[in-house]
Amino acid sequence: MELKLLNAQGQVASNVAAADTVFGRDYNEALIHQVVVAYAANARSGNRKQKDREEVHHTTKKPWRQKGTGRARAGMSSSPLWRGGGRIFPNSPDENFSHKVNKKMYRAGICSILSQLAREERLVVIEDLAIEAPKTKLLSQKLTGMGLDSVLIVTDTIQENLELASRNLPNVLVVEPRHADPMSLVFYKKVLVTKAALAQIEEMLA
Numbered sequence: 001m002e003l004k005l006l007n008a009q010g011q012v013a014s015n016v017a018a019a020d021t022v023f024g025r026d027y028n029e030a031l032i033h034q035v036v037v038a039y040a041a042n043a044r045s046g047n048r049k050q051k052d053r054e055e056v057h058h059t060t061k062k063p064w065r066q067k068g069t070g071r072a073r074a075g076m077s078s079s080p081l082w083r084g085g086g087r088i089f090p091n092s093p094d095e096n097f098s099h100k101v102n103k104k105m106y107r108a109g110i111c112s113i114l115s116q117l118a119r120e121e122r123l124v125v126i127e128d129l130a131i132e133a134p135k136t137k138l139l140s141q142k143l144t145g146m147g148l149d150s151v152l153i154v155t156d157t158i159q160e161n162l163e164l165a166s167r168n169l170p171n172v173l174v175v176e177p178r179h180a181d182p183m184s185l186v187f188y189k190k191v192l193v194t195k196a197a198l199a200q201i202e203e204m205l206a
Contacts, residue, residue: 003118005195006126010146016125016195018118019202025115028108032116035109036182038099049093053078053086107205113185114201123191125198129155134164143172150189154180156196177201 001024002015018024058078066073080088101109117123131138139162143151150171155162158174166174173184177200185191193201 001118003123003125003198004121006124006146008127010142010148013127016198018125018198019206022111022202022205023115023118023123025108025111027116027119028112031105031109032112032182032186034099035101035106035113036186038101039182041097041099044097046095046097047093048091048095050087050090052088052090053080056084056086058085109182110180110185111205113182114205117185117191122189123193125193125195127195129153129162129192129194130159131161131165134161136165136168139165139172140169143169146192148190148192152180152184152188152191154191154193154197154201156194156200177204 001018001020003018003023004012005014005016007013056078058076060076060078063074063077064071074082077085079085114123129142131142143149151173153162153166153172153174154177155174156176158176162174166172171188173188175184177197180201
């Protein structure tokens with residue numbers, strides 16, 4: 001498997017060899033879906049809370065007498081049938097949303113995503129990506145010159161200038177290979193990988 005290698009100006013200089021076990025796998029939509037959903041579910045904090053009829057702040061006085069009014073019987077205004085009443089089965093803050101995904105399945109899912117990105121030419125390799133100063137304008141101009149607007153940058157080591165320059169760009173994310181998660185790989189239009197990071201990805205997933 002060969003990937004396009006860009007120079008500092010964003011032009012295709014040559015091709016770089018990549019491992020078929022990582023970038024040449026078949027597209028497995030079911031596995032990718034499972035891995036992405038599991039990653040999103042495991043990121044949930046599970047701290048939502050609703051009140052039952054005991055916890056809502058209402059008086060326990062009977063709203064009206066039992067008979068003779070022509071209205072339905074009512075015991076108290078905290079009834080779940082009333083507006084502002086408590087929930088019958090409220091959500092508790094200790095609810096567990098996590099999904100279990102084996103390491104082998106997770107790695108296979110990441111490889112399937114990377115392989116599909118390579119086939120769609122959404123994944124490109126660059127020799128190195130560095131900027132002279134921590135200026136957002138410098139990085140924005142560099143990416144615009146490469147024709148990249150929404151990009152996930154995977155670099156072997158995150159330089160301080162690159163990290164600071166990318167913070168104010170909403171469609172740019174800089175991560176190390178071990179932090180390249182399935183949601184980010186799917187979300188961004190392009191994935192820009194440095195040559196050193198490519199070797200780390202192959203070492204982790206091969």
